[in-house]
Amino acid sequence: MAPVGAGSGAGRHHIVSVLVENKAGVLARVASLFSRRGYNIYSLAVAPTDDEKLSRITIVVDVESSPLEQILRQLDKLINVVDIFELAPEDATEREMLLATVSATPADRGQVISLVGVFEGKIVDVGRERITVMLAGSPSKIDDFENLIRPYGIVELQRTGRVALPKLERRAARLRSIAGGSDTGTPVQ
Amino acid sequence: MQLTGAQALIKSLEMQKVEVIFGLPGGAILPVYDPIIDSSIRHILVRHEQGAGHMAEGYAHVTGRPGVAMVTSGPGATNIVTPLADAMMDSIPIVVITGQVATTSIGTDAFQEVPITGVTMDITKHNWLITDVNDIPRVVAEAFHVATTGRPGPVLIDFPKDIANQMMDWYWPSSLDELDLPGYHPRTTGDAAEVRRAAELILAAERPVLYAGGGILKAHGADALFELATRTGIPVVTTLMGRGTFPDSHPLCLGMPGMHGNYTAVTAMQRADLLVALGSRFDDRVTGKVAAFAPDAKIVHIDIDPAELGKVRRPDVGIVGDARIVIEQMLEALGALGLGAPGTDPGPGTAAAAQPDLGPWITQIRAWQEEFPLTYNQVEGGALKPQYVLEQLRDMSPDDTIVASGVGQHQMWASQYWRFDHPYTWVNSGGAGTMGFAVPAAIGAKVGRPDKTVWAVDGDGCFQMTAQELVTASAERIPVKIAILNNAYLGMVRQWQELFYAERYSEVYLSPDLPDYVKWAEAMGCVGLKVESAEEVAPAIEKANGIDDRPVVIDFRTDAFEKVYPMVPAGASNDDIIVGPSEGEGGR
Numbered sequence: 001m002a003p004v005g006a007g008s009g010a011g012r013h014h015i016v017s018v019l020v021e022n023k024a025g026v027l028a029r030v031a032s033l034f035s036r037r038g039y040n041i042y043s044l045a046v047a048p049t050d051d052e053k054l055s056r057i058t059i060v061v062d063v064e065s066s067p068l069e070q071i072l073r074q075l076d077k078l079i080n081v082v083d084i085f086e087l088a089p090e091d092a093t094e095r096e097m098l099l100a101t102v103s104a105t106p107a108d109r110g111q112v113i114s115l116v117g118v119f120e121g122k123i124v125d126v127g128r129e130r131i132t133v134m135l136a137g138s139p140s141k142i143d144d145f146e147n148l149i150r151p152y153g154i155v156e157l158q159r160t161g162r163v164a165l166p167k168l169e170r171r172a173a174r175l176r177s178i179a180g181g182s183d184t185g186t187p188v189q
Numbered sequence: 190m191q192l193t194g195a196q197a198l199i200k201s202l203e204m205q206k207v208e209v210i211f212g213l214p215g216g217a218i219l220p221v222y223d224p225i226i227d228s229s230i231r232h233i234l235v236r237h238e239q240g241a242g243h244m245a246e247g248y249a250h251v252t253g254r255p256g257v258a259m260v261t262s263g264p265g266a267t268n269i270v271t272p273l274a275d276a277m278m279d280s281i282p283i284v285v286i287t288g289q290v291a292t293t294s295i296g297t298d299a300f301q302e303v304p305i306t307g308v309t310m311d312i313t314k315h316n317w318l319i320t321d322v323n324d325i326p327r328v329v330a331e332a333f334h335v336a337t338t339g340r341p342g343p344v345l346i347d348f349p350k351d352i353a354n355q356m357m358d359w360y361w362p363s364s365l366d367e368l369d370l371p372g373y374h375p376r377t378t379g380d381a382a383e384v385r386r387a388a389e390l391i392l393a394a395e396r397p398v399l400y401a402g403g404g405i406l407k408a409h410g411a412d413a414l415f416e417l418a419t420r421t422g423i424p425v426v427t428t429l430m431g432r433g434t435f436p437d438s439h440p441l442c443l444g445m446p447g448m449h450g451n452y453t454a455v456t457a458m459q460r461a462d463l464l465v466a467l468g469s470r471f472d473d474r475v476t477g478k479v480a481a482f483a484p485d486a487k488i489v490h491i492d493i494d495p496a497e498l499g500k501v502r503r504p505d506v507g508i509v510g511d512a513r514i515v516i517e518q519m520l521e522a523l524g525a526l527g528l529g530a531p532g533t534d535p536g537p538g539t540a541a542a543a544q545p546d547l548g549p550w551i552t553q554i555r556a557w558q559e560e561f562p563l564t565y566n567q568v569e570g571g572a573l574k575p576q577y578v579l580e581q582l583r584d585m586s587p588d589d590t591i592v593a594s595g596v597g598q599h600q601m602w603a604s605q606y607w608r609f610d611h612p613y614t615w616v617n618s619g620g621a622g623t624m625g626f627a628v629p630a631a632i633g634a635k636v637g638r639p640d641k642t643v644w645a646v647d648g649d650g651c652f653q654m655t656a657q658e659l660v661t662a663s664a665e666r667i668p669v670k671i672a673i674l675n676n677a678y679l680g681m682v683r684q685w686q687e688l689f690y691a692e693r694y695s696e697v698y699l700s701p702d703l704p705d706y707v708k709w710a711e712a713m714g715c716v717g718l719k720v721e722s723a724e725e726v727a728p729a730i731e732k733a734n735g736i737d738d739r740p741v742v743i744d745f746r747t748d749a750f751e752k753v754y755p756m757v758p759a760g761a762s763n764d765d766i767i768v769g770p771s772e773g774e775g776g777r
Contacts, residue, residue: 020372021371021372024318024320025306025307025310025318028307028310029310032310032311033311036311053371067499069499070496070499070500073495073496073498074496076495076496077494077495077496078372079314079315079335079370079372079373080315080372081372082371082372083372
């Protein structure tokens with residue numbers, strides 16, 4: 001389970017959006033690189049893009065484990081990595097989804113439902129003593145919801161990990177230029 | 190034209206102008222071995238798959254062309270994992286083809302099934318599992334392209350048995366555009382503004398050092414480096430992987446830096462105000478304690494791998510590019526700043542005209558060289574010193590002899606005492622430190638350069654790991670020469686136990702005559718010689734150099750207590766270099 005409030009730890013976490021070839025074993029190569037070089041993955045989401053030859057891996061990395069620049073340059077060396085965008089949290093539109101089965105006894109059920117309503121979530125399954133809710137939104141909103149719902153008793157909870165795209169008004173610099181070597185002034189130690 | 194997958198694979202290798210494959214057949218790769226009979230490509234049958242991998246590396250080291258090895262699935266494939274890791278560390282282009290069980294059996298734990306693409310994912314530059322017979326020519330072309338461009342490295346193609354037997358319509362990719370490598374665009378030309386900044390730093394430095402690594406060899410940049418050093422008058426250190434990039438006999442060459450580098454090379458880097466790193470990577474064996482490494486030096490770092498810039502030490506100027514191309518750009522930039530050929534006057538008012546006089550720096554370097562040369566003491570009638578053997582071997586062999594070595598004391602002595610005056614004459618396992626590298630690597634080197642004398646300098650521990658490939662050498666008439674510096678110990682480990690474990694020797698003794706190296710050599714079809722004293726050294730070398738129809742092994746019985754100096758203890762600052770044994774230092 002995600003640590004409480006960690007999703008909003010913007011200083012430590014950076015979002016790396018990696019465009020990869022949609023071929024067998026590519027995710028393993030990316031994961032193996034992180035493991036081998038001791039980089040920490042906070043969350044990971046993978047899905048095909050509109051181009052069937054490409055997939056997008058959205059990785060939230062803990063930049064305290066290693067300098068971001070070194071992570072990006074090592075990633076860029078993977079032959080199947082086509083492009084990399086690094087998104088500072090303030091430059092990104094991020095979303096995440098949560099599914100949670102919450103204990104909701106007849107006494108509590110009304111409060112749980114109203115909380116779900118406030119957060120614009122959905123109730124997707126109902127049992128005698130439990131309900132399953134779905135919520136999509138910014139990671140901090142998901143964190144808040146998770147914290148508020150916890151006292152009622154979380155039976156099971158699953159978050160998807162973040163997906164992100166650059167904010168439209170300030171599209172982040174493409175990392176290709178760093179990988180290409182024109183930028184060498186960034187501190188990396 | 191319809192071909193089987195196996196035929197298409199061999200034809201693809203022919204299209205890549207492969208002249209030799211080092212390999213050993215087995216079940217899954219069987220179909221591919223059939224068309225080899227009809228191919229122009231020479232196949233060298235090794236005795237162990239590790240030998241095939243190191244031979245391919247040795248071949249690549251000396252020719253600059255990719256070495257090719259072919260083995261079967263399962264244990265055949267895992268036996269070549271060590272050479273892949275070795276080639277990855279030292280950026281050696283090799284192409285390894287492994288047989289694989291049929292695609293229909295993959296994942297069922299079939300006989301001799303090992304998921305070798307998964308196993309080698311982190312120790313190849315890239316690997317491929319072929320799942321469609323029609324992909325074969327394209328994947329082979331991609332594999333050679335990836336192995337040889339950018340930062341070179343090992344690649345692996347896993348080739349399932351059923352694919353080998355399927356039919357395909359032959360084609361060959363006519364250009365790079367037909368390859369499917371959308372994410373692979375190595376950059377070779379340096380950024381012009383950064384090159385100019387580097388040139389300005391060079392002209393402003395009072396104590397500069399060129400820190401030349403193996404990347405220059407890969408880039409075929411030795412001539413460019415020579416021009417840069419001689420035009421600027423800047424001294425050069427050549428790393429373990431870069432020995433031979435700049436001639437040892439040139440006055441500007443300071444030799445090898447690092448843990449067992451000579452005092453002057455190590456100290457010149459420590460005191461430098463500018464290090465120009467060319468295709469070198471601030472390896473821990475060079476830097477010692479990173480925080481204390483070259484504390485006053487500005488860093489210009491040139492490397493074709495962007496991830497090397499700033500990985501260990503943040504550069505003041507970092508340039509991504511091919512070492513040769515960037516050095517040539519730098520020469521142009523230096524010219525624009527007024528620095529022409531040696532002896533020409535810089536124009537008035539140029540940066541070159543204001544260049545500090547390097548005279549005091551060179552004077553300081555000469556003083557270090559005089560005060561702290563490499564030394565050893567061969568006593569007449571005393572135990573045979575390994576350094577003496579190497580000096581004799583060096584002086585009695587042709588100037589362009591190729592030297593291969595294993596890993597340990599003998600490797601360091603070979604690097605210290607040989608005079609490398611030509612690029613591509615030093616074949617060695619630097620990053621991975623693979624014991625047993627020398628014999629097969631020397632064989633691969635001799636196959637690549639049959640015109641040259643090839644000596645392997647080996648230790649007795651290393652020799653026992655891969656000696657069986659001398660059977661290959663005898664059978665294939667590859668006349669390599671092996672000098673075993675036989676001190677009856679795992680010598681480097683023994684040295685560390687002596688110095689850092691209070692002379693508590695744990696599992697390092699090997700025995701000088703078990704095995705009997707002469708008999709072993711003879712059993713493998715080689716000439717075997719034994720040398721026990723200094724007087725016997727020269728005659729034995731002379732005899733060995735006169736033999737050209739079979740391999741020769743000389744068992745040099747050397748002093749077991751000789752240690753490699755200078756030495757920077759692991760984790761210490763390079764300022765704490767130990768020049769030689771202390772008074773009364775333990776011998777046993």
